[in-house]
Amino acid sequence: MASENQIRDDLDATLRRLAGSPFRGRLRLDDRDRGYLERTGREAVLDHARDFITGRLAPARPRNDGSQTPMRGHPVFVAQHATATCCRGCLEKWHGIRAGRALTDEQQEFAVALIAHWLDAEVRRPAPATTASATKSVPTRRKPNKPRPRDAGVNQGDLFSTDQDGSSTVDD
């Protein structure tokens, strides 16, 4: 069995690999995500992560696979894109977890552990100074999309409306 340290080193190594992706490496928690995380608490947020993984990733054929994870609206959504646990295509490409079959309990726990590890690391980083400087330092590839509502928390309207995951296959 792998020791705790071994597991943590593996998660660290995986996060470093993911940070090398231009798309995933630039994802950050914004002030709203940080505030939500602080108010809600780490354990409750990780319970949400477990629910998202179980409900939206674990089935052999998840509903709307490839666009089931919004780009924002919950810190776990951001973490999922950053850790390639956002859809079955990314799980397969980055973590070698085959699509088309239900995730095992162990695979689900791996995804949650990776999300937790990313969130922990992100919380330790200094918050981005301002949105303006953040957008200045990162080249954006905005598409002329309709403006999106920035609703707090998770709501049904958010679930399938804000995904850009398809674009992630272009640059990572």
Ligand SMILES: [Zn+2]
């Ligand atoms: Zn994905």
